Amino acid sequence: MPLPDDEFGKFLTIPRLKQDYENAVEKKEKEIRNEFKQNPPVLREQKATGIGLEKRHRTILNLAVFPFTGGQPGATLGYDFVRGSPLAELGVPNFDFLLFKQDPRGSVTIFGEGKGSISDPPEVIRQTIERREIALQHIDYVKAKYLNLPVESILTKEFVLVCPSTECNEVVRAVEKSDPKLIVWHAPLAGDQILKLVVPSDSAPEHHRMLHGDKELNILLQKAHSSSGSFDLWPKMHPALKLGATYRRLERDQEDYPIVTRDIVKDVVASDMFYLTEQEQEQQVSEIIDLGLKVGFLRPVQNGAAYRVGSPRDRKSTIEERAIAHWIDWSLDQELATRIQQAKAMMQDEYRRERKRSRSLDDHWGQSF
Amino acid sequence: MQIPGGQYTKGSFISYLVGHPSEAAPPDPGRRMLKIYTILSRTTNWRERLFKDEDVARLGEVTEIKFGPESDEEPAIDENYYVIEEDKGLLLFFTTATQEDYERTLEARLKKTRGMTQLWSEPAVFDRQWNYLLNQTGGYIYRFMSRRFSMDNPLGSLRPSYHRRFNYTGDDGTLVMQELREMYGVLPQSIYLRAAGGLRLHVTNEGLFSSSWIALEAIDFFFGMLDLMRPYVDEVRETSQGMHYEIEPTQGTTHVGPRTVDIQAGVIQLSEPQLTAESLGHLKDELTEEYNFSVIDEQLIQGSLGFSATIVDEQKGSVFNISANEAKIVLVPKYSPTFESFLRFYRAVAEVTDPDAKFLLYK
DSSP states (O other): OOOOHHHHHHHHOOHHHHHHHHHHHHHHHHHHHHHHHHOHHHHHHHHHHHHHHHHHHHHHHHHHHGGGSBTSHHHHTTEEEEEESTTGGGTSOOOSEEEEEOOTTOEEEEEEEEOSOOSOHHHHHHHHHHHHHHHHHTHHHHHHHTTOOOTTSOEEEEEEEEEEGGGHHHHHHHHHHSSSOOEEEEEOSSSSOEEEEOOOOTTSTTGGGGSOSOHHHHHHTTSEEOOSOSOSOOTTOOHHHHGGGGTSSOEEOTTOOEEEOHHHHHHHHHHHTTTSOHHHHHHHHHHHHHHHHHTTOOEEEGGGTEEEOSOTTOOHHHHHHHHHHHHHHHHHHHHHHHHHHHHHHHHHHHHHHHHHHHHHHHHHHTOOO | OOOOSSOBOHHHHHHHHHHOHHHHSOSOGGGOOEEEEEEEESOSOHHHHHOSSSEEEEEBTEEEEEEOOSSSSSOOOOEEEEEEEEETTEEEEEEOOOHHHHIIIIIHHHHHSTTEEEOOOOHHHHHHHHHHHHHHHTOEEEEEEEEEOOOSSOTTOSSTTSOEEEEEESTTHHHHHHHHHHHHOOEEEEEEEEOTTSOEEEEETTSEEEESSOOHHHHHHHHHHHHHHHHHHHHHHHHHHHOEEEEEEEEOSSSEEEEEEEEEOEEEEOSSSOOOHHHHHHHHHHHHHTSOEEEEEEEEETTTTEEEEEEEETTTOOEEEEEEOSSEEEEEEEESOOHHHHHHHHHHHHHHTOTTOEEEEOO
């Protein structure tokens, strides 16, 4: 983090140096601002692409967990979807979802990581294995907090990587070479909404470790019907998508403006992220509302009891576009500010060195300015 | 419409109407038509939901509802409805109110009340309805309204890319309706028939049946037609009312486990895998323009087709997700779901994209 300009100026003391620094900073800042100003379409496009990628990720997650919701065949087998982003609240690298089968003869829990797109399969495998390590280190916490199991209970733990069907071959090859092994599921981003287990070739070493211990689960996953649209919100989702919680359900105020209230956002959060505790849900709600205010999308009215999200005649799609545009603008502003700060920090380092050089010369000549 | 107070059964109510047509219908000759509206309801306390302010009286199995006139200036005609609960959740509203009165009173109320809706007949069912009436009455169609949206799947019709609407009057209506259907792919929505004895009937695909005067014959036709429709009515009710999204704690065998969610999704199965990015775009437009839905949080993937979005029913306030491929659209209920939203969405798909689409539970 760079020092504020006046503080740094004092440190430099030599007027010539100070002036040089100020000029250089001003020039650099202008340069960066210009860059941002000239490329808004490209930069905005990049942001929009980022949101699109996150939607793909969400699609894979939904396809992965739907068969484990009540009434679906996975749940009928005993496996329930019980937590999104397990361990995220501890600030550690974590999996995307947790499934749990309670069984007095030996419960099973499945940690799942979903990928909307995979550019570097070995790296993805490595990351997932790292997360596996961390999950195992925190298994007591998992048992107590998510599964209501006593610490000493026996729990089989399995680890799954879910990838888009078009990309699973590479992933499977990488997993076959890895140690420990992972179980791989895949689902198509388009076409038939199904979830499948990748059955490794018999020649792959230890290939049984790429299958579930439960034979019936393996059979179910030969082809499990699924749906890509079950859960809109996940605990660690892209902020632009989280803002969606503020305009799905709206009311009207006295002047017919569309408004959202904290209670409405809470309903939406409690519905999609049903596995969070009351406190965690409140936290998510605060996060979402704060974000909405920060980016200028939510406008508080009635002394903050409600927030306006648009004009009386706005269509919902218009409101959505506006929310995303606000987020993109704000995000670009943040980026701009960060770039400027980084450039300043670098420049301050440069001028520190320059100052050191000048000082040693002064000392040598016994003079100070 | 007016009947004396008392305790009625469905049978004695109909007997009264049929035996006393001039007393039951108001003196104004413009208001003699018997109308029967078929309404679906989710709840048993539909009386309280629909009619907070009006006079509601229980006359045995029949419920009487008096709507006051719109303003003090109008002639003070009480428009009354008499409701029979044909089955749990299947209500029949009898009245002689005019179309304008209906729109102002009952229809306006239905549009705003969650858990209630007029019955919409899918195209194949409506075909059975009017064919049944034609056969039973030995009559002919003398007036109709048919329409279509532009469609990629043209049913072999001329210039399928146009929205079309035909209002036709003429004694060869039966033939013209069929010819227009073949030539332009338009489907009937509202049909007027003249029966052999001179009685005129009017039936729509939105649950209205009416006859030019109160007669036992007409009422018999209506109930015969309703019997025909019952399997369809029961099926769509079961499907749309069976869909849910419920959060529940699980009960483990040894102790209470973590919370889980129970989802019953629905699916609209197209008759052929025909959805494309274009037809989806068109459906989206009509959903917003014509059917009062909003479409947000979209994702479209091409190659194979993959589309998902959140649908908001702007009329009833419910929210659900859809995810589609070429052959079907899966509906997952989300916030404040109510069955008639799913029915209206199904109607949109059937009218805009595929008249032969089927609506089922997703199993």
